[in-house]
Structure formats: C-alpha cells, structure tokens
Amino acid sequence: MPELRVIPEFLLHKVMAFNPELAAEAMLSIRYVGLVPRLPTEYRGSLPMRLQRTPLVWLAGNLADRAGTILRIQTRLLDRARLVELDWHDVGWWVYRGAIPPAAIRES
Numbered sequence: 490m491p492e493l494r495v496i497p498e499f500l501l502h503k504v505m506a507f508n509p510e511l512a513a514e515a516m517l518s519i520r521y522v523g524l525v526p527r528l529p530t531e532y533r534g535s536l537p538m539r540l541q542r543t544p545l546v547w548l549a550g551n552l553a554d555r556a557g558t559i560l561r562i563q564t565r566l567l568d569r570a571r572l573v574e575l576d577w578h579d580v581g582w583w584v585y586r587g588a589i590p591p592a593a594i595r596e597s
Contacts (some may be wrong), residue, residue, distance in 0.1 A: 494574060496564050499595075500548035500583055504558040512558055516596075519560070524589040534580050536584075540573065550581030559597040566593035 506512035518564060526544035531594060533541050562585075564572065571586040 496569060496574075497550055497570065498552060498564060499561045500564055501552050501597075502546065502548050502560045502589075502594075503552060503554075504560065504561055504576070506558070506569060516558060519594060520591060522588075523591045523594065524560075524562075524585075526585070531556055535577065536575070540586070542583060543586055545584040545586060548583040550583070561595040561597055562589060563593045563595065 504512060504515050504519070506515050515589045526546050528544055529536055529541065552559065567585060567589065568587070573584050573586065575582040575584065
C-alpha cells in the first residue's frame, strides 16, 4: 500500500529581487496574477526527469534564510495532484506544476 504523504498547511516561497524597487514591483504583480511558473534552470539536473521540462513554482517547508519577502502559500487552495514533494536530503522542498492563484498567497 502506498505511503500517504502529509502536506503542510502552508508552504513558503521566497521572492527573489535584488533591490527594493524590483521586490515592490514583483509583489504588485503577484497580488494580481499570482505566482507564475518558470522552467527550471538551477537545480534542473536534480529534479526527476518528468519535471525537468515542466514550468514550476518552487516552495519550501522551511527556509533557513528569512531575509527578503517570504510568501506563505495555503496548500488547501491548491490542486494537490500538481504539488510534488522532492526527496532532497530532508530539506523539505516542493514544486507546484502550474500557477499559484493570488487567493492562496499570504504575505509573511
């Protein structure tokens, strides 16, 4: 019998912006459009083959570096079939295949 995975109530997403103006612009877009998936470039070789050419949004169960803008994603508002847990040295990384709607996003 397959093991049932426990999906956390919230996952985290860090907005990567190198200056405050870019971060503010990114947040404005996220509030209206949500999180848009991107093709993986970094760590692509570490992903399962089926995900290497799939647009993804990276999520984490925990982030060591809390500097910058961190978003809390409500997993109950996501399609759980599109949420994939990665088995990476117990780090707690997840990816979501597709866009994350604004309703599922909370600013920390």
